[in-house]
Amino acid sequence: MPEIIQIDDIHQAQALLGTNDEHITLVENAFGVIIHARGQEVAVKGQKVEDVTAAESVLRNLLKVIEKGESIAVKDVQAAIKMAKNGTINHLIDLYDEAITKDAYGKTIRPKTMGQRMYIHAMKQHDLVFGIGPAGTGKTFLAVVYAAKALRAGEVKRIVLTRPAVEAGESLGFLPGDLKEKVDPYLRPLYDGLHTVLGVEQTTRFIERGVIEIAPLAYMRGRTLDDAFVILDEAQNTTQAQMKMFLTRLGFGSKMVVTGDRTQIDLPKGVKSGLVEAEQRLKGIKGLSIQHLDQADVVRHPLVGRIITRYEEEA
Structure with a gap:
């Protein structure tokens, strides 16, 4: 069964996908999964449960960042992927709260x-x-x-x-x-x-x-x-x-x-x-x-x- 992510706002969905779907392409390549986006719904499918779970966690945590009003770019997605692979993805949002x-x-x-x-x-x-x-x-x-x-x-x-x-x-x-x-x-x-x-x-x-x-x-x-x-x-x-x-x-x-x-x-x-x-x-x-x-x-x-x-x- 694919993991389904529901997004409330169409603009947030577009921000998550990236220009020409470049953000989800990065996630697909990183975890060997397939991501389908239709309207405000994103589905993640793959052979291995752990890969699907990791990809989903990247997307959900990036969505939290977008919901805070932050814009994301390729480098944000790459950082999220890296954090998912080393088990720290749930701390992604903390980076955006950081004041110097x-x-x-x-x-x-x-x-x-x-x-x-x-x-x-x-x-x-x-x-x-x-x-x-x-x-x-x-x-x-x-x-x-x-x-x-x-x-x-x-x-x-x-x-x-x-x-x-x-x-x-x-x-x-x-x-x-x-x-x-x-x-x-x-x-x-x-x-x-x-x-x-x-x-x-x-x-x-x-x-x-x-x-x-x-x-x-x-x-x-x-x-x-x-x-x-x-x-x-x-x-x-x-x-x-x-x-x-x-x-x-x-x-x-x-x-x-x-x-x-x-x-x-x-x-x-x-x-x-x-x-x-x-x-x-x-x-x-x-x-x-x-x-x-x-x-x-x-x-x-x-x-x-x-x-x-x-x-x-x-x-």
Whole structure:
């Protein structure tokens, strides 16, 4: 007997099925079942009871997410399938309830896509997290927001933000002004998250007191960073030696997040990116997590999305 899922709302049924039934096709392929959808009724059939049960649980839990008013994409379905296979599917809905913290005005900050949710979850669970993906996926902003939340909650004593200053040469020696003036233009993206959570005034006070430290990567050499939340941004522009140096700064009570975009490497020709090499070398090591964000995690204003679609249609 097939398992039957009744859906109250036709729009929710359409959201569950996906564009051209792409969501149910993923579930069919994952569990070797056949899914028939007619109107607001979805039937799951298969040779093995356990496969039918698993597929049904994926669909029912995704439907709960949709009923909460959340939209789902392919990555959400893939995550649900993975959770069903490791026995945690009933916790899927919890990911969508997850709030990171409140901003300086009391508004709740939440991850907006499944990739972002998995990224935040990885920060909670691991001492070292790599966030790899294109611009606009929120990898840097979310890392800084989570660091500010950890500082505010007393989980760490300070935040250290760094990135390789490839554009000006790592030494920055020929630039005028003090260190802050030299480094600021390269770290501007990191300030956005701090200002969002802490506000401009508190961020400034923390920087003046050394609670938040902002420095080029070269200044990390020879240090061990205890009780700190350390973020390395633009990590695709580190050399292998720089990446090893940075990762070995991890101290007790600390967390590290390494963010980067493999498609935006500005290193001299023939120099291998430390991010690319670390991703290959460190995969599978206990205590760290490598999270990949993609175009599905790019959060745009809905109007921007419609404008881009129109340009692509007419191209």
